[in-house]
Amino acid sequence: MSQLVRVQCFCVSRDGFGAGEGQSLERPFGHADPADLASWAGATASWVNRTEPGGTRGLDDYMTRDHQNNIGAEIMGRNKFGPQRGPWENYEWQGWWGDTPPFHTPVFVLTHHPRPSFTLADTTFHFLDATPAEALARAKEAAGGKDVRLGGGVATLRAFLEADLVDTLHIAVAPVDLGRGERLWKSPAELLDRFHLEEIPSPSGITHLLFWRR
Amino acid sequence: MSQLVRVQCFCVSRDGFGAGEGQSLERPFGHADPADLASWAGATASWVNRTEPGGTRGLDDYMTRDHQNNIGAEIMGRNKFGPQRGPWENYEWQGWWGDTPPFHTPVFVLTHHPRPSFTLADTTFHFLDATPAEALARAKEAAGGKDVRLGGGVATLRAFLEADLVDTLHIAVAPVDLGRGERLWKSPAELLDRFHLEEIPSPSGITHLLFWRR
Numbered sequence: 001m002s003q004l005v006r007v008q009c010f011c012v013s014r015d016g017f018g019a020g021e022g023q024s025l026e027r028p029f030g031h032a033d034p035a036d037l038a039s040w041a042g043a044t045a046s047w048v049n050r051t052e053p054g055g056t057r058g059l060d061d062y063m064t065r066d067h068q069n070n071i072g073a074e075i076m077g078r079n080k081f082g083p084q085r086g087p088w089e090n091y092e093w094q095g096w097w098g099d100t101p102p103f104h105t106p107v108f109v110l111t112h113h114p115r116p117s118f119t120l121a122d123t124t125f126h127f128l129d130a131t132p133a134e135a136l137a138r139a140k141e142a143a144g145g146k147d148v149r150l151g152g153g154v155a156t157l158r159a160f161l162e163a164d165l166v167d168t169l170h171i172a173v174a175p176v177d178l179g180r181g182e183r184l185w186k187s188p189a190e191l192l193d194r195f196h197l198e199e200i201p202s203p204s205g206i207t208h209l210l211f212w213r214r
Numbered sequence: 215m216s217q218l219v220r221v222q223c224f225c226v227s228r229d230g231f232g233a234g235e236g237q238s239l240e241r242p243f244g245h246a247d248p249a250d251l252a253s254w255a256g257a258t259a260s261w262v263n264r265t266e267p268g269g270t271r272g273l274d275d276y277m278t279r280d281h282q283n284n285i286g287a288e289i290m291g292r293n294k295f296g297p298q299r300g301p302w303e304n305y306e307w308q309g310w311w312g313d314t315p316p317f318h319t320p321v322f323v324l325t326h327h328p329r330p331s332f333t334l335a336d337t338t339f340h341f342l343d344a345t346p347a348e349a350l351a352r353a354k355e356a357a358g359g360k361d362v363r364l365g366g367g368v369a370t371l372r373a374f375l376e377a378d379l380v381d382t383l384h385i386a387v388a389p390v391d392l393g394r395g396e397r398l399w400k401s402p403a404e405l406l407d408r409f410h411l412e413e414i415p416s417p418s419g420i421t422h423l424l425f426w427r428r
Contacts, residue, residue, distance in 0.1 A: 045426075057382050057426030058412035062276045069283055168271050198272035203412050212259075212271035 003140050004147040007157060007169040008067045011037035012185075013178040018154040020181040025083045028096060036176045040206040048102035059202045063170060072143025074103050075135055077156035078111040079182075081125070087113050094120060106142040108135055110156060132163040154182035164194070169211040217354050218361040221371060221383040222281045225251040230399045231392040232368040239297045242310060250390040254420040262316035273416045277384060286357025288317050289349055291370035292325040293396075295339070301327050308334060320356040322349055324370060346377040368396035378408070383425040 012018045013032070020032030028034065041047050045055030046065035055061070078084075082093045095101060101123040114127040128135050139148045150160055160166050171188070188197060188209055195211040202208060226232045227246070234246030242248065255261050259269030260279035269275070292298075296307045309315060315337040328341040342349050353362045364374055374380050385402070402411060402423055409425040416422060 056410070058410065058424045059414050059422075062280060062424075065280065065283065066276060069279065196270070196272065198417050200273050200414065200416075202414075208273075210272045210276075 003072075003143060003145065004167040005136065005150055005160070005165055006071070006147050006167060007150045007152075007171065008071075009041055009063055009170060009172060010152055010157065010184075011041070011172045011174055013037065013174055013176050015177045015179065016183050016185045016187070017178040017181040018152060018157075018184050019079075020178050023079060023083050028083065030181055032178050032181060037172075037174045040172065040174070040202070040204045043204070056204075058204075059200070059208070060204050060206065063172065063208060066170070067149075068104070070146050071105060071149045072146025073105050073139040074107045074149045074151045075139050075156070075160075076107060076109055076151035077153050078109055078113075079155065080151055080153045081109045081111075088115050091115055091118075094118060095125065106139070107151075108139050108142075110135055132160045132165055136160075136165055154184045157184060161191070167213055169195070169209070171209040171211070173207040173209060175205050175207075217286075217357060217359065218381040219350065219364055219374070219379055220285070220361050220381060221364045221366075221385065222285075223255055223277055223384060223386060224366050224371065224398075225255070225386045225388055226398050227251065227388055227390050227392040229391045229393065230397050230401070231395040232366060232371075232398050233293075234392050234395040237293060237297050242297065244395055246392050246395060251386075251388045254386065254388070254416070254418045257418070270418075272418075273414070273422070274418050274420065277386065277422060280384070281363075282318070284360050285319060285363045286360025287319050287353040288321045288363045288365045289353050289370070289374075290321060290323055290365040291367050292323055292327075293369065294365055294367045295323045295325075302329050305329055305332075308332065309339065320353070321365075322353050322356075324349055346374045346379055350374075350379055368398045371398060375405070381427055383409070383423070385423040385425070387421040387423060389419050389421075 020030030022030040040060050041064050043056055044061040044064045045057050046061050048068060081095055084093060100121040103123040107123055107125045109125055109127050111127050112129050114129050117124055117126045150157060150166060191211055194214060196214055198210045200208040234244030236244040254274050255278050257270055258275040258278045259271050260275050262282060295309055298307060314335040317337040321337055321339045323339055323341050325341050326343050328343050331338055331340045364371060364380060405425055408428060410428060412424045414422045
């Protein structure tokens with residue numbers, strides 16, 4: 001089985017925004033309330049950031065469980081890694097995730113401003129000024145035969161879709177409209193020329209969109 | 215995280231039968247056509263018995279992918295292992311699955327007629343004349359911290375449910391009526407005193423029932 005490039009548990013609003021306008025340290029999702037987009041995931045037993053027992057084990061849990069399943073590396077954009085733009089003033093910022101990031105694999109951060117790699121617990125962050133295809137080659141090598149997760153944000157997903165490098169996508173559509181921000185699409189129909197699509201409504205109110213290559 | 219006891223991808227008819235009447239070597243599911251119950255699983259990319267590339271990667275694939283995910287041992291009844299009843303005439307029968315069974319873990323077969331363990335590829339079959347609780351203790355030990363899958367058939371599932379030893383169930387309901395055979399339930403509502411239930415219709419025509427403990 002070849003290595004897949006997978007998007008898992010990427011949350012967007014009903015009108016297609018993955019983040020609101022005005023990302024900052026205090027508001028990683030800009031004017032959007034991250035709970036509106038992602039609380040469905042936090043409610044499940046298998047969510048990577050869960051620290052206490054409990055949680056639901058229905059459909060949404062299958063989705064969060066698969067987030068990590070057979071993943072050997074992640075690729076993310078700089079705007080997922082942090083709120084800074086432009087050259088690094090220093091290297092103090094080590095991501096939003098504290099001392100134990102929930103990745104547990106190598107993570108490749110796409111940026112025009114590379115900086116030295118560093119390791120937190122069992123996650124090592126590497127910084128690449130590279131095309132999607134170049135970054136993917138590095139990530140596949142690091143993944144040791146497992147799949148590569150494309151972590152977002154929206155600009156990174158769009159760049160990889162544009163380069164036709166994505167095999168499967170799980171997009172969770174939240175029942176909220178954002179109106180402005182980082183937009184993944186106007187409609188999921190934009191991908192139907194290249195992907196099969198199943199639309200699965202969840203009892204939680206989320207709709208799971210599952211895409212795979214035609 | 216404690217070890218769970220999970221039922222995964224167990225297929226029943228709309229009227230609750232997991233197998234038809236009259237199991238035999240030629241007809242492991244009796245008068246039922248196994249394709250009616252299980253072809254949804256065979257169509258997916260992750261189905262354990264898939265030998266060729268391809269297959270769907272929608273909702274049903276999440277279900278077949280989870281069949282093996284974090285499983286360290288399986289418990290099954292003798293009627294899943296083979297068509298014979300009563301004392302073994304010899305030990306030639308080694309299951310329905312050929313030289314490379316799709317389990318890849320220890321398998322514990324419940325029977326009143328134990329026989330010596332044997333290994334095919336990376337699957338070892340053990341035979342236990344034991345209560346569900348005793349068998350589960352053995353399987354949990356063998357699972358090395360991973361979960362235990364309860365593989366069926368119906369009588370084994372009912373015995374473990376009766377003993378209140380099941381944590382989660384994924385039951386796939388096929389759009390067919392069997393009328394007679396091995397019956398899991400008259401209605402899934404029978405389990406609602408102890409389990410949460412989500413009913414998720416799949417585009418394939420199957421309905422996935424996901425149960426977890428209250």
